[in-house]
Amino acid sequence: MSGQDDPHQLDASAFHRTVHSFEFWFEAVEGYLHGREYGVSPATQEVELSERQRESLITILCNYCVGETAALDASSGMIGFAPDRISKIFLSTQVVDEGRHLEVMLHRLGQLGVRDPEAEILQRANRSLLKFKERLLDFVHASDWEAAVLAQNVILECMEYTVFRYHAAHADPVTSEMLSGVVSDERRHMGFGENDLGRRLIVAPHAHERLLKIKRELDPLILDTFSETMGELGIEPASRPDLANEYLGAVARLGFQS
Amino acid sequence: MNDPLESQRGGTEKRPRQVFELDETGFNEVPPRYRRFYRRWKGTADSLAPNEVKCPVCKVVIRSRVELRAGDRVYCMPCMSRLEVIEENGELVAKVLY
Numbered sequence: 001m002s003g004q005d006d007p008h009q010l011d012a013s014a015f016h017r018t019v020h021s022f023e024f025w026f027e028a029v030e031g032y033l034h035g036r037e038y039g040v041s042p043a044t045q046e047v048e049l050s051e052r053q054r055e056s057l058i059t060i061l062c063n064y065c066v067g068e069t070a071a072l073d074a075s076s077g078m079i080g081f082a083p084d085r086i087s088k089i090f091l092s093t094q095v096v097d098e099g100r101h102l103e104v105m106l107h108r109l110g111q112l113g114v115r116d117p118e119a120e121i122l123q124r125a126n127r128s129l130l131k132f133k134e135r136l137l138d139f140v141h142a143s144d145w146e147a148a149v150l151a152q153n154v155i156l157e158c159m160e161y162t163v164f165r166y167h168a169a170h171a172d173p174v175t176s177e178m179l180s181g182v183v184s185d186e187r188r189h190m191g192f193g194e195n196d197l198g199r200r201l202i203v204a205p206h207a208h209e210r211l212l213k214i215k216r217e218l219d220p221l222i223l224d225t226f227s228e229t230m231g232e233l234g235i236e237p238a239s240r241p242d243l244a245n246e247y248l249g250a251v252a253r254l255g256f257q258s
Numbered sequence: 259m260n261d262p263l264e265s266q267r268g269g270t271e272k273r274p275r276q277v278f279e280l281d282e283t284g285f286n287e288v289p290p291r292y293r294r295f296y297r298r299w300k301g302t303a304d305s306l307a308p309n310e311v312k313c314p315v316c317k318v319v320i321r322s323r324v325e326l327r328a329g330d331r332v333y334c335m336p337c338m339s340r341l342e343v344i345e346e347n348g349e350l351v352a353k354v355l356y
Contacts, residue, residue: 005291008322008332012340019338024289028336031286031293161316184287184336187316191337194315198356250315253354 020090020192029097032184038107039100039178046111047172056232057175058112060167062124063229065105065117067160070133071189072098074140074152081143090192097185104178111174128224132156135218146200146207147214153193154254155215158247159222161186163229166241170233194250201254212256222247276325278309285318288335295321296336311352315339326350 010018018024035041049057075094082088109117136156139147161183168179201208230240283297297319299312306312308325316337326332328350330343341352 006323007292007295007335008330010333015333015340016338019333019335024335027289028287031288031290187287187318187337191315191334191339194354195339195356198354202356253314 017086019188020086022089022093025093025096025188028188029185032181036177036181039104039181040174041177044173044177046174049112049172053172054112056234057171058109058114058120059124060229060232061105061109061112062117062121063126063129063225064160064164065102065109065121066125066129066133067156067225068098068101068105070129070136071152071156071160072102073133074136074148077137077140078145078148078152081145083145087196090188094189094192097189101182101185104182108175108178126225126228128221128228132218132221132225135221139214146197146204146211149193149197149200150211150214151218153189154197154250155218155222155247157186157190157193158250159226161190162241162246163226166235167233190250194254198254208255215251215256275327276308278307278321278323278325280321280323283321287318292335296334297321306350311341311343311350313337313339313341314352315354320352331355 007015033039072095075091075098079088079091079095082091106117109120114120132151136148136151139151164179164183164186168176168183170176171179197211201211230237280294282294285293285296285298288296297310299317299319304319306319307321309322310319311326311332312319313334313336316334316339318334318336320332320334320341322330322332326343328343328345332341332343332352333339334341334352340355342355343350344353345351
């Protein structure tokens, strides 16, 4: 094995440049998306869903589409005021990821018999998630980098990462495989957020108080969305995945009290 | 690999580090040349080898060619985190370095 291939031998700036690059992204997504049309292998078979299961899955996917649209609109807008070129390049890979997520989810809705996804999303969207999206886009329109990274790459991505992983483990085979590819993308988005904000708070600790207020405003919206999605999945509160372990762990590492 | 503590310690830290041959693990979320340095955590029945530590951000297992010790710096490429290996309650864990 060549020492050049050992990632732990990279210096910090080379690592930073490498993982934020399109080159890295191309080779990473090739590993888990190649040969999978709309994120699903040809060999993966549909199973029959009951009407109740189909209805629940449609509602869940409609809300996933709201979240993915929020992330697509926000990440594309953030490129214009990102603080450096490496962040702009990374965000451009995130835009591609978010567009793909939206596409595979709309495709899945079509497979489930939804003829007019726009109308269906409008009808089934969770009000708290719509409010969260509105606030996220307020931060983007105000070119508020720190608030946008917190709302999108820490709070929203962390919730999606937790929910999608859990749902992928319990879903029908087609939905499960589609979600697994999305989860692999979410690792990068979530890691970008925590690491960018972590670096920023070290040099600008005064931003902490302002971000804490934003976090307190957004927490109920995201927790309500999480709770409703778990309800649609038919998961009792006691059996739900530990969002606290993921999301609150991330914000605790950033120094925010829960 | 940076191990600033190694030269200051005596005893077991002087012992040469175990070297590991890294095989492919099926992990496919980073470019092919880096894939053997990572694997998926298999849940509560899983355990970490002396050359492995779990990423606190994305829960992927990070693997090294040599036994890990407190003070080592490792990278989680799947979530782009820079980490330091620390000892906590007698176990090696990874802490994010921003």
